[in-house]
Every structure is written in C-alpha cells, then in structure tokens.
Amino acid sequence: MNPSLKLTLLILIALEVSFIQVWSVNVALIVVSLLLMLFNHVSWRRLLWLTLVPLFFASALVWSLMLRGDASTHFLIVIFTRMFVYVYMGGWFTLTTKPLWLTRSLEQNAKLPSKFAYGFLAAFNLMPKIQAEVATVRAAALMRGEVLHVWSPRLYFKVILAAMNWSDQLAAAMTSHGFVEGAPRTHALTVPLLARDWWIFGISLLLVQVGLFVGLP
Amino acid sequence: MKRWHIRDIILVTIIAIFMGVIFWAIGPVYTILAAALAPAGLQPLANELLLGIWVMAGPLAGFVIRIPGAATLGELLGAVVEMFLGGIWGASTLISGTLQGFGSELGFILTGYKRYGWFTLVLSALTTTIVTFIWDLFRSGYAAYHLPFLLLLFCVRFLSVFIFGGVLTKLINNLLVRAHVLKD
Known part of the structure; x- marks a missing residue:
C-alpha cells in the first residue's frame, strides 16, 4: 500500500x-x-x-x-x-x-515541499553521528569529573551547538550540489x-x- | 516573519532526533516508575511526572528556531523518531506528538513570536498542559477519575511540563545566549 x-x-x-x-x-x-x-x-x-x-x-x-x-x-x-x-x-x-x-x-504523492523532504532525509542520515556526539559530549564531561544527565542543560547546549554546525554545513553542501528550494524536481x-x-x-x-x-x- | 529554509529544517530535525532518542531512552524509567506506582492505582502519576521530558522538544525547538511552526514540527518529528524506535504508545504517539507540539506552539502564538523569555515559557507550559490534558481525558479515560485525583494529576503535569519545558529550556537558552548563538 x-x-x-x-x-x-x-x-x-x-x-x-x-x-x-x-x-x-x-x-x-x-x-x-x-x-x-x-x-x-x-x-x-x-x-x-x-x-x-x-x-x-x-x-x-x-x-x-x-x-x-x-x-x-x-x-x-x-x-x-x-x-x-x-x-x-x-x-x-x-x-x-x-x-x-x-x-x-x-514528497511525491502528498505534495510535501521538497525542502522538507530532503531536509528530513539529510538530518535522518546523521542519526549515527548524533548518537556518537551525545556519547562524546558525555565522555568529555566525565574526563573533567562531570556527569551529564537528562536534566543537565550543558548536554543539550553542546548537542545543539553541534546540530547548528552540521545544519549549516549540510545546507551549504546541498546548495553547492545544485539543490534549489522550491525548484521543480524530477525523480529517479x-x-x-x-x-x-x-x-x-x-x-x-x-x-x-x-x-x-x-x-x- | 521568518520563513522555513533548508538549514532550519535540518536543524529542527536534528534537534527532534536527539530528543526522540531521549524520549525513547526514558521509556524504561517510565515503566519502572509505573510498575512501582501501579499497585496503589497511581500509574497515571508516573505519566504526569515524566511528561515534561516528552514535551520538551516543542519549547526547545521553538526557542532555538524562532519560526512559526517550529515547536509543532520539532515535537512531531521527535514523536516520529520515538515511534520508529519502538516506543510504548504505538500509533497514538503521532497524535500525542502533534498535540503536544501544538500545545507549546500556542504559547508562542499568543505572544506573537516576539517575546522569548519567562513569560512565554510559563504560558507555553500552561497551554501544553491544558491541550495534552484534554487529549488524555479522552484517550486514557481520565474523565472517569474522581475530581480530586484529576486535579492532582493536572497539577503534577503542569509542574513537570514547567520544570522540563520551562526551567530547563530557559537554562539551555541562557547558555546559548551566552555563547552568542541566540539573541536574548
């Protein structure tokens, strides 16, 4: 279906x-x-x-x-x-x-704008990197004797900074590969x-x- | 008003994935808490205590990406991730996610996406609590509880949403402002 x-x-x-x-x-x-x-x-x-x-x-x-x-x-x-x-x-x-x-x-059947479809896909492909980043942030904090929990603002802060970096880079990469928001697309x-x-x-x-x-x- | 661009869409999705993983990871905590409270007939209280964490993606996305729809989209995508990871609510996760996101979005709508401080956060926590509570009146049969117990559930839910969606979001926001990535 x-x-x-x-x-x-x-x-x-x-x-x-x-x-x-x-x-x-x-x-x-x-x-x-x-x-x-x-x-x-x-x-x-x-x-x-x-x-x-x-x-x-x-x-x-x-x-x-x-x-x-x-x-x-x-x-x-x-x-x-x-x-x-x-x-x-x-x-x-x-x-x-x-x-x-x-x-x-x-994107194709429900007419979701392609910027959303490709934005989601780009981010979902980062899933392993996001998990690795959380582990890195926690390990880095542990080395300074600091334990980060679900309620530690610092954990979210560091992950959001990384997320901002990645989204800038990914968006730039997509643009440089010819992705134009709102432009008509063909589908392989x-x-x-x-x-x-x-x-x-x-x-x-x-x-x-x-x-x-x-x-x- | 700002419009959605590819960068914002990727950012909100990454934040949602991160939160979705957290939603999913606290599933076992919820199960243990629910099991401990269940014999006394207090299982819904476990839900209320932790709800703040589950609705956090909304206010967090709304604060970081100040575009209309950010809170709803952030929470909805978080719910999608949770569902695909195998969360415990199955199909209703998507509806809950949308409503939770819309609940916190209401707080931003009421302040016209102009004020990003305590007032908006408290308002957003309140609208989230009301919207999600109405949903639970139907979905989880809350309407059948006695009134005093219902009031207790409502107050605990508001406190949880306020602490995680309000206080914690504000603390994260403060760190981001201090790092000059967000405007005060």
Whole structure:
C-alpha cells in the first residue's frame, strides 16, 4: 500500500478510536493488525514484545481507573483494548514501512515541499553521528569529573551547538550540489499511487465507520 | 516573519532526533516508575511526572528556531523518531506528538513570536498542559477519575511540563545566549 495513504489511514483510525467507545471494533482492529504483521513475517519475539508492553500498561491503567474512578466495566474494556489497538497498529505501520520510502511518498504523492523532504532525509542520515556526539559530549564531561544527565542543560547546549554546525554545513553542501528550494524536481524513483491503494484505503475506512456507528458494544 | 529554509529544517530535525532518542531512552524509567506506582492505582502519576521530558522538544525547538511552526514540527518529528524506535504508545504517539507540539506552539502564538523569555515559557507550559490534558481525558479515560485525583494529576503535569519545558529550556537558552548563538 502507498505509504502516505497508509499513514493517513493509521492516524484517522487511531483518532476515531480514541473518541468513540466500541470495544468490538477495537478487537477487530487488533486481529487485523496482528494478521497483517504475521503476513509480513514479523518475528515472534517482536510480537511478544508488542503484546507484553501494552498488557502491562493497559492493566495498570484499568486498575487505577477502578481504584480512583467510577468507570463502567464497558469503559474499562474499551480502554484496555484501545491500548492494544495503538501498539499493534503502530507496530504494523513501523515494521512494514521504510522511512525513506515514506518520505519519498510524502514528497511525491502528498505534495510535501521538497525542502522538507530532503531536509528530513539529510538530518535522518546523521542519526549515527548524533548518537556518537551525545556519547562524546558525555565522555568529555566525565574526563573533567562531570556527569551529564537528562536534566543537565550543558548536554543539550553542546548537542545543539553541534546540530547548528552540521545544519549549516549540510545546507551549504546541498546548495553547492545544485539543490534549489522550491525548484521543480524530477525523480529517479517514483512511488506509485495506484487505484488499488485508494480502494483499500476507502474500504478499510468505510468498514471502521460501519463498525463504529452500527451500534456494536 | 521568518520563513522555513533548508538549514532550519535540518536543524529542527536534528534537534527532534536527539530528543526522540531521549524520549525513547526514558521509556524504561517510565515503566519502572509505573510498575512501582501501579499497585496503589497511581500509574497515571508516573505519566504526569515524566511528561515534561516528552514535551520538551516543542519549547526547545521553538526557542532555538524562532519560526512559526517550529515547536509543532520539532515535537512531531521527535514523536516520529520515538515511534520508529519502538516506543510504548504505538500509533497514538503521532497524535500525542502533534498535540503536544501544538500545545507549546500556542504559547508562542499568543505572544506573537516576539517575546522569548519567562513569560512565554510559563504560558507555553500552561497551554501544553491544558491541550495534552484534554487529549488524555479522552484517550486514557481520565474523565472517569474522581475530581480530586484529576486535579492532582493536572497539577503534577503542569509542574513537570514547567520544570522540563520551562526551567530547563530557559537554562539551555541562557547558555546559548551566552555563547552568542541566540539573541536574548
């Protein structure tokens, strides 16, 4: 399925499920996401992890709602299953979508300005460098007997300085290679947006609407 | 008003990636805290205590890159990174991220992107708290809690957002101003 449409579908369903309380639709979404993940050969360990995490949080949340609130059993079931819908659908999306392909699709199909698409890609390719930079900043501080925590302003300060440097250099490099903001571009690889994608998108969304508004528990 | 250029887009993305890695790294801390508080039915409190860290990308990006939309984009991209790294909220991370970013953006919108000091930070912390709390009333079923507990959750959330999104952001900003990379 086309990544942009897939993302839109994911967000729309997650949003609807957050506001409407129908647990049978939640269960159906869980089953469908699980089947889609199995179909795409997601490893068992991954699936186990995707199950244990929401199991713990959903149970803890339901327990607090029982102790500190006056929610009905129906509402508790909805909240419990909702957690799984989020995690399973998120798992289905992230495990079957490549970020590079998604960005390309957003640029070509969703008309995201190319400066954003290429800006994101340029920065995402720096991911290992960013992680290395954090390690370097911490090690450098340790050599002076200073421990940097998540709440130390100095850690953020140093990383932001490095980030400013890199973004200047990358932007200059892209400009010198002929990248012009807002100029029309051709694409070496095109992401297809087929009629089939629209059909899957429309039918899935329609099915969810029917489930939500037909009066199921 | 300033417009987005490729340099700013790369900068906001790098900051978001950095914050996304931090969001993801405190996941286990949250799990342990939630497990410790869960038997007493206080699991949501773990969420409230740490929320400030998760919403920090917004005000930080808004302060460093003073362009409309910076806070929203920073937080949203942080959420994307967290989701792809395998964060614990799955698909709802994207919606939460957008709302958290928009919440802190509101603080900057209300001051017209002109004032970058304490006032804006406190305002931004307040709008973030309100917007994200309304979202949790629905998403996490907060509306079903008794009122005193709900008020406690709200106050703890505001304090957390204020400390991380407000005080810590201001301290980072001060260092950047002293290094002459940002204007006061």
